[in-house]
Amino acid sequence: MTATGSELWAERLMGNYGIPPLTFVRGAGTELFDDAGHRYLDFLCGLAVTGLGHAHPRVAAAVAEQATTLIHVSNLFVTEPQLEVAERLDRLVRLGTDQDQPGRVLFQNSGAEANEAALKLVRKFHGRGRHGVLSAFRSFHGRTLGTLAATGQPEKHEPFQPLPEGFRHATWNDVAAFETALDPSVGAILLEPLQGEGGINPAEEGFLRDIRRLCDERGLLLILDEIQTGLGRTGAWFGFHHAGIRADVVTVAKALGNGIPIGAVWATKEVAAAFGPGDHGSTFAGQPVAAAAAREVLRVMEEIDAPRLARERGVELTGLLEMLPGISSVRGQGLLLGAELAPGVLAERTAPQVALACLAAGLVVNGITPTALRIAPPLTVSSAELVEGTEILGEVLAAGAAGEMA
Ligand SMILES: *Cc1c(COP(=O)(O)O)cnc(C)c1O
Numbered sequence: 186m187t188a189t190g191s192e193l194w195a196e197r198l199m200g201n202y203g204i205p206p207l208t209f210v211r212g213a214g215t216e217l218f219d220d221a222g223h224r225y226l227d228f229l230c231g232l233a234v235t236g237l238g239h240a241h242p243r244v245a246a247a248v249a250e251q252a253t254t255l256i257h258v259s260n261l262f263v264t265e266p267q268l269e270v271a272e273r274l275d276r277l278v279r280l281g282t283d284q285d286q287p288g289r290v291l292f293q294n295s296g297a298e299a300n301e302a303a304l305k306l307v308r309k310f311h312g313r314g315r316h317g318v319l320s321a322f323r324s325f326h327g328r329t330l331g332t333l334a335a336t337g338q339p340e341k342h343e344p345f346q347p348l349p350e351g352f353r354h355a356t357w358n359d360v361a362a363f364e365t366a367l368d369p370s371v372g373a374i375l376l377e378p379l380q381g382e383g384g385i386n387p388a389e390e391g392f393l394r395d396i397r398r399l400c401d402e403r404g405l406l407l408i409l410d411e412i413q414t415g416l417g418r419t420g421a422w423f424g425f426h427h428a429g430i431r432a433d434v435v436t437v438a439k440a441l442g443n444g445i446p447i448g449a450v451w452a453t454k455e456v457a458a459a460f461g462p463g464d465h466g467s468t469f470a471g472q473p474v475a476a477a478a479a480r481e482v483l484r485v486m487e488e489i490d491a492p493r494l495a496r497e498r499g500v501e502l503t504g505l506l507e508m509l510p511g512i513s514s515v516r517g518q519g520l521l522l523g524a525e526l527a528p529g530v531l532a533e534r535t536a537p538q539v540a541l542a543c544l545a546a547g548l549v550v551n552g553i554t555p556t557a558l559r560i561a562p563p564l565t566v567s568s569a570e571l572v573e574g575t576e577i578l579g580e581v582l583a584a585g586a587a588g589e590m591a
Pocket of ligand 1: 410412439
């Protein structure tokens with residue numbers, strides 16, 4: 186008998202992801218296929234990454250063409266794909282805000298690296314003694330030592346102490362708590378506009394505006410972590426656009442390359458000026474294949490008006506989910522939704538176990554808290570696929586309520 190992918194994984198890879206349940210070999214749009222040929226609808230997008238769906242023909246062609254043209258020369262030289270990505274990102278970040286001055290972009294390879302670079306940038310901007318960063322409890326900002334320290338989940342800190350100092354946390358959606366947590370050592374507030382990994386926790390009306398005002402009063406920089414929420418996912422180009430505020434620094438990654446690793450930091454020209462030659466760097470960051478993927482992603486997203494698709498399909502999906510008896514409430518924005526499971530469905534189960542039952546039935550979602558599923562289909566998902574996916578979910582939840590879940 187030949188070993189399964191999961192068995193070989195357990196023998197050969199570290200255990201930090203547990204043992205993944207199955208092996209995917211192919212995808213197209215919203216669909217995924219495993220090594221036995223079974224079809225799945227992907228309502229997770231590799232953690233809000235493949236916003237344009239799997240194997241997008243234009244992104245695939247852009248990657249292939251760049252791979253046969255120029256793959257790498259380092260940032261000691263200009264490479265062309267970066268230039269258009271930076272221009273488009275800058276324009277989209279400032280769209281609908283009162284910021285008419287172009288900012289500057291720094292490329293990275295991932296979300297954590299983008300946040301790490303942003304943390305270094307604000308330290309350099311304010312100088313020593315004002316290096317503190319205040320973020321929210323239940324936030325998620327990455328797994329490097331610095332971004333882990335910024336992440337507001339103390340249980341994730343414990344095994345890795347001591348972490349870099351200067352990080353503190355306040356209660357999400359409580360501006361008074363943020364104000365109380367400030368002292369002169371704090372130079373920046375770092376927030377997701379909608380908490381993703383922490384449970385799909387939206388900002389309450391007015392919270393981001395109050396935080397912006399607090400930053401202006403105290404001379405603090407506001408860093409928006411748009412790694413999960415950015416590039417249309419919430420129904421706006423960036424999550425902070427819903428609040429009608431300005432950003433000093435914005436970080437992006439996940440959807441930027443539609444699966445090819447690339448991250449970026451945007452900052453206002455004044456803040457960006459804090460980095461001079463030699464202050465930061467990364468061998469691969471913004472390398473041509475990744476940047477060519479991002480360039481095509483942004484071109485396609487602008488052509489199809491990705492935020493509008495997320496808004497329209499998001500309304501449809503929310504309506505479909507709210508009709509399922511096994512779901513007690515739906516939260517989130519656009520196509521980044523959290524579905525709270527009804528107690529009768531859960532019984533002795535957790536949401537991650539329900540997500541496994543969905544997988545067995547052909548639907549990819551994940552448990553984002555013990556009681557809620559994260560649902561994040563591609564922005565290109567069709568209305569028919571939303572109906573099909575919620576039907577699968579409905580059947581799984583009905584089986585759960587009847588005590589017959591797989
Ligand atoms: C995923 C995520 C990160 C980390 O990105 P990686 O590419 O996994 O390092 C940081 N912040 C937020 C909000 C995220 O969702």
